[in-house]
Amino acid sequence: MHPAAQQITTRTPGKINLLLAVGARGADGYHPLVTVFHAVGVHEDVTVARAAEWRLAITGPRRLPPDDDNLALRAGRLLASRADPWRTAATPRTLAASITLRKRVPVGGGMAGGSADAAGALVALARLWRLDVTRQQLVDLAGELGADVPFGISGGVAIGTGRGDRLTQVIARRTFHWVLVPDAEPLSTPAVYARFDEMVADGAITPTTREAALARVERVVTALSAGDAAALAASLGNDLQEPALTLRPRLQQVLDLGAELGAAGAIVSGSGPTVALLARDAHHAAGLSQSLLARGHETIVTTSSHRGAHVLP
Ligand SMILES: C[C@](O)(CO)[C@H](O)COP(=O)(O)OP(=O)(O)OC[C@H]1O[C@@H](n2ccc(N)nc2=O)[C@H](O)[C@@H]1O
Numbered sequence: 037m038h039p040a041a042q043q044i045t046t047r048t049p050g051k052i053n054l055l056l057a058v059g060a061r062g063a064d065g066y067h068p069l070v071t072v073f074h075a076v077g078v079h080e081d082v083t084v085a086r087a088a089e090w091r092l093a094i095t096g097p098r099r100l101p102p103d104d105d106n107l108a109l110r111a112g113r114l115l116a117s118r119a120d121p122w123r124t125a126a127t128p129r130t131l132a133a134s135i136t137l138r139k140r141v142p143v144g145g146g147m148a149g150g151s152a153d154a155a156g157a158l159v160a161l162a163r164l165w166r167l168d169v170t171r172q173q174l175v176d177l178a179g180e181l182g183a184d185v186p187f188g189i190s191g192g193v194a195i196g197t198g199r200g201d202r203l204t205q206v207i208a209r210r211t212f213h214w215v216l217v218p219d220a221e222p223l224s225t226p227a228v229y230a231r232f233d234e235m236v237a238d239g240a241i242t243p244t245t246r247e248a249a250l251a252r253v254e255r256v257v258t259a260l261s262a263g264d265a266a267a268l269a270a271s272l273g274n275d276l277q278e279p280a281l282t283l284r285p286r287l288q289q290v291l292d293l294g295a296e297l298g299a300a301g302a303i304v305s306g307s308g309p310t311v312a313l314l315a316r317d318a319h320h321a322a323g324l325s326q327s328l329l330a331r332g333h334e335t336i337v338t339t340s341s342h343r344g345a346h347v348l349p
Pocket residue numbers: 053056065066067068069071146148151181182183184185198199200225226229306307
């Protein structure tokens with residue numbers, strides 16, 4: 037047997053929602069969703085090392101203070117509290133770790149960066165502690181941390197229902213090219229859902245029924261499997277886009293600019309404020325990015341990512 041690794045690093049993708057159909061708020065405060073998650077190559081790396089007590093450090097181009105509420109720490113503590121049935125002879129008695137996040141996903145950007153950190157921490161710690169736990173058991177635990185966390189583990193393309201945490205994986209090996217435009221200020225996910233509720237109450241928008249949502253999913257999945265960027269662009273949809281735009285009106289200018297510059301499609305990612313522009317190919321993406329940079333916008337050029345949280349060699 038190999039000696040137990042003292043340090044493990046995982047890599048986990050951020051996401052955009054190709055489709056985000058939102059139903060009416062339920063009694064539990066959550067909205068029933070039908071969504072198509074699409075992982076992109078903007079990654080969070082989570083390094084864990086054996087330690088006597090919990091520690092957190094944050095590095096990388098996107099920063100936030102390393103406080104006790106960080107989702108990666110919450111993930112670690114949750115796994116430690118549930119680990120007993122999964123212990124092996126190689127599992128340390130004290131389950132704590134030092135966690136280092138290398139963040140690349142915009143913070144509070146609607147791309148599930150914090151969720152990716154939690155997903156990456158679960159996979160990394162399960163390996164560090166030599167737990168006999170299945171990926172599905174980790175996915176189930178992930179759902180307790182947040183609606184977007186299970187997808188961080190599975191990655192690729194998945195249809196999400198329930199709170200967005202019940203996943204059905206879609207085989208989609210084609211690669212799509214995206215130019216992401218982050219906004220300087222985060223948007224709060226609960227605030228965007230609350231704005232959705234206000235707009236529903238005002239009659240400005242209507243929640244999407246499950247039947248309507250499933251028909252839209254089919255269009256997205258067909259476009260994905262054909263590798264057809266134009267068809268995918270035509271099938272993109274986000275019910276949180278209007279609420280996000282009323283909270284952050286300047287995002288409309290980015291959407292309009294994307295269309296003007298010839299993006300195949302333009303959508304707010306999840307609860308925003310990051311805008312995702314779909315390009316025809318890598319060359320088109322590079323050109324779009326250049327034009328946006330020349331107009332003073334930050335951009336991230338990326339593609340579909342086919343793997344969820346995985347251990348780096
Ligand atoms: C907008 C999305 O990113 C789309 O994938 C997700 O729905 C948000 O997922 P998340 O940030 O992991 O969400 P959680 O941390 O579970 O919940 C944060 C808050 O978002 C709202 N929320 C979330 C998911 C959902 N299906 N309905 C909701 O209303 C609730 O107000 C909740 O209190």
